[in-house]
Amino acid sequence: MTAAANLVTGFGPRIEFAGIDLTLGRTRILEQVGFSVAAGSVHAIVGPNGGGKSSLIKTLLGQMPHQGQLTLHWPSEREVIGYVPQALEFDRGLPMTVDDFMAAMCQRRPAFLGLSRRVQPAIDAALARVGMLDKRKRRMGALSGGERQRVLLAQGLIPEPQLLVLDEPMSALDEAGIQVFEQLLKGWRQAGTTVLWIEHDLEAVLRLADRVTGLSRKVLFDAPPAQALTPERLLGLFSVHPRSESLAS
Amino acid sequence: MSFEAFRQLVQEWATAGYLPEALAYGFVVNALLAGLMIGPVLGGLGTLVVVKRFAFFSEAVGHAALTGVAIGILLGEPYTGPYGSLFGYCLLFGILLNFLRNRTGLSPDTLIGVFLSVSLALGASLLLMLAGKINVHILENVLFGSVLTVSGQDLVVLGFVAVLVLALALPLYNRIMLASFNPQLAAVRGVAVKTLDYLFVVLVTLVTVAAVKVIGAILVGALLVIPAAAARLVSQSLKGFFFLSVVIATVSTLFGILLPIVFDLPVPSGAAIILVAGMCFALAALARALVPRLQGNPA
16 A cells, blocks of 8 residues: 555545344344444444443354344445454464564565565554554564554554444553553544444543444434433343343543 | 586485485485475475464365365376366365455355365365376375476476565565454555455465475475474564574475485385474473463563
8 A cells, every 4th residue: 555545535434224123033133223323423323241342243244144224334445444343363372473464464475584664654654553663573462462452553543444343443442552542533434434332431422522323232212422322221131141240430 | 508408416315325315316305405495495485384374275175176186187287287177176175265264254164174175075076086097106105205207397387486475475475464463454555455365375276286296295285384383483573583493394305305215214215204393382382381481471
């Protein structure tokens, strides 16, 4: 990717979920889920474990056979989705440095041959944004959970996405990491990137999101955080499911 | 320059004393050329086998080669190179295994356990049924490899497979690895995860079958695993991991072919190759234990 392509950032897409049904085996995962994500907004999804948050993301990413209508309204021909998963499955002893990992993610040239000259500036910039530039020669397995999470965020920046899908990006972050994440979020908001963000930390959602959807199989609420995150609504959201989780987080 | 002319040149130089004496024999030159192709390809692909935890699979495909040979002989293919049945059966074995892995929800090691034993039982039954027809030494060659029987045709097959595997595996290296880290992330990044899984199975199968002649059905899978495992112990980056694995696999193959000839030992080439690789692994484990820097990054 060239530096010029790096700068081209249009508005992110608007996303419409309408009547999404998802059944796996005999389990109803999603039932008539409908809400919309405004273009360029930071939209959080909260809800109990097993409430269908991850399945909804899989549906959005085209990984689940679903019923109902899911539409992405892209503002331009460029359609780039970035995804930051919750975790990676890899052998912790694997001799793979941060640079190796970024290379494997972002370039065609085999990662063991080093960073390609074309992608290196973007990787440098992404690692700098998440504050991992000085740890780029470390092995991925030797990083702390928070540091690994930052590297995952860095890969989501290349190529510059118009839609970012984040699956609990803050769960492993330490204090410094949370500040990095908030800076990134600010940057995306300024660039007009649409951010769909699964999060457990309700305080962070209240502070940082433009809108929040409460999902527990169905949409229980969909409103700006200040209106949505009231004790009654949260009690409703986290009580429906038998394995509900603490509200204290 | 044709291959024949090249081999004769090497033989002449060896006879004249410019090259080691063993190279005066045509079959040694053939075997070493085979080794020079097998080593780097198995060593390189082995890094992906280790990353994707496919070690047991590659062992199983190697063992399936035994059954492939038996079927080949039964169908009247030449017993020195029943490639049709070998490739056919092993590819079927690998692809079916991967298909069922996606469908049954059984863990890979359980499924491989089933396939491996059934295939071995089939192979053993067929081979013993054929025992009257064939020279029993052929069985020994199939099981443990032989450098005496590497023919020009084997080299052609090996060369073709090596080029094909490199041409596919190198451009797809990152993607094959990425698919095993997080399939969903891989899919978002445009990786066809399932297709690549099949492709990887096919690549491992092709390489394994092409190397059976030299290393033997029992041990061929080991050369996909041991060099990469040894390299993983002592390297700190993918670069070190990959190239060290290639070097260990190549050195093991060449030494495993040469040592029994030079020292006149009645050891099959496959066993010698794996013993050398095993020693490399032991040295790597020792080095890791003795040098703290190899155990991980300093804080």
